[in-house]
Amino acid sequence: MPKVVKFYEFGSPEVLKVEEEPLRDLQSGEVRIKVQALGLNRAEVLYRTNTYTEQAQFPSRIGYEAAGIIEALGEGVTDFQVGDRVSTIPGFSLNRYGVAGDAAVVPAIHVAKYPDQLSPEEGTSIWMQYLTTYGSLVEFGKLKQGDIVAITAASSSVGLAAIQMVNDAGGISIAITRKDNKREGLLKAGAQYVIVTDREDMVERVNAIAGGKGAAIVFDPVCGSYLKKLADIVAPEGLIVEYGWLAEGTPVFPVVPAIVKGFRIQGFHLGFHIIAHPERLKTGISYINQRLQSGVFRPLLAEKRFTLDRIVDAYRYMESNEQLGKIVVAV
Template sequence: MAATMRAWQAAANGEPADVMSLVETPVPTPGANQLLVRVRASALNFPDVLLVRGQYQVRPPLPFTPGVELCGEVVAVGAEVAGFAEGDRIIGTTALPFGALAEYALVEAADAFPAPAALDDVQASAMHIAYQTGWFSLHRRARLQPGETLLIHAGAGGVGSAAIQLGKAAGATVIAVVGGAAKAEVAAKLGADLVIDRREQDFIAAVKAATGGRGADVVFDPVGGDAYTGSAKCVAFEGRILVVGFAGGTVPTPGLNHALVKNYSIVGVHWGLYRQLDPALVVQAHETLCGLAADGVVQPLIGGVIGLAEAVDGLTRLGAGETVGRLVVRP
């Protein structure tokens, strides 16, 4: 194993292109409960952009290497780690400041999972965060039932595309909202029953028309802003709006009188909290998702594969909302 590695580092907070540089740096040493992992593939996530900007709920010490998710090979095991060995292929979330936009990364053993055999490295790198988030959102938080109508915002994005596949597998009627004709085509191929291009039509009216005026039983909203505001206008009686994230850049401030009058629930989804407070549920979900991958239900949407040198360009495109599915970096 090399003593040094190539890694992207953010030396300050700001836009990735302005503050990140590709450096030669020592390969990190795993702590007692950590794994050192050779990165095979790393899926870019919106939190990577927020981390570099200094806008995420976690603020790693500077300089740090972003890249919160990977598929890789274990090359060294911490003294107190059980259940993993050198050579194991794993997926999971990284231990910042040693993220996955590098040749090697650190992973807490508790955050590492056997890679699904049905998926190659690129697909596997894009499974963990998106599908865990989708699974906990739809099944744990919204209690989605067969026959219900599920409205998904950013349906061609990383988490939105996962939610379409999981929603269809759960027996829901899926309505996907996207921005642009190319993304509409992607959402339709993923299996959405109805695709609404928000640039061409009013999604509130379209959802009401599609549901006979009733509205959507469950709303999956990783966008915030206008997506949330509109969702509150087309959510059904006893509906649930899942607050998954704010990729649109605006955090909504909903009027609770409206939730009372229309009798719907506003449901927060913080998947990372399950990792801290009920990790056994994350393990169960991983096993379920691996089964769905083997059945061909879980098929991560890969929008492109790029080399390590192109990682910052990928983060810039992701931050601008120009990507489809997951962009994956292969060191």
């Protein structure tokens, strides 16, 4: 029987269990994938600790990102064939469709082919990071040549994707990270500027780079009290995109800076703002695949690799914040 990852209570990575479970019959519009690789992301940590937009119903599966081979098609699926190399697009219910395991069932609308030159480990590292970045910066941010973009949590997979996307558009990428040991890696990844907040004043550095005008777009998953600092680095009539809430505590809206500068704060959720809109999703997939095929985009993977039986260690590594790039699990 296939192996699956489940948990029966909220908590640390140790609550995750690898178990066996029979294959279920496919319903209309679903596909089953023989999984070759998994990608981890922060949304799963929030889900496992009961701080996500969806609450787990026990026992619950977990996992948004998988790459593999389609081995069965449900009724009505016509866009794919058995044997296609695909990876999953997050946004489905983790209670119903968690993909962590060696077989996964997902709705066909949450599956996309990826370029042949990419490995399954790279294939599983595409859609969460690049579609989040595309939706935030291109769809909503109207990213254009010359725009200065400040990217917080820049060593994450989404942050690294944002660096590539800003550079490709002819913008100026400023990678912001807490730790000095990430500086060289971010520069190698293409960041035009790197600010280490443990050592440097973020506001002074951004304004120096931007000639005192601030960043046209601030791309942030931290939020919380950090939002007040972001108000100091965004340009007048600029945009702050919040695609996460990693910081504890309730954010306080910076009313006075917002009035003085006239900037906007845009919340972003991949499922609600891209996947729920078929035309946006189609355009985003095309935009990303073209750049993956040309080599302009390339997922950067974390150095440490894991196997399914070490899934607990993989999530521990994610929560250590030591990684640069996407954490992948071979299946």
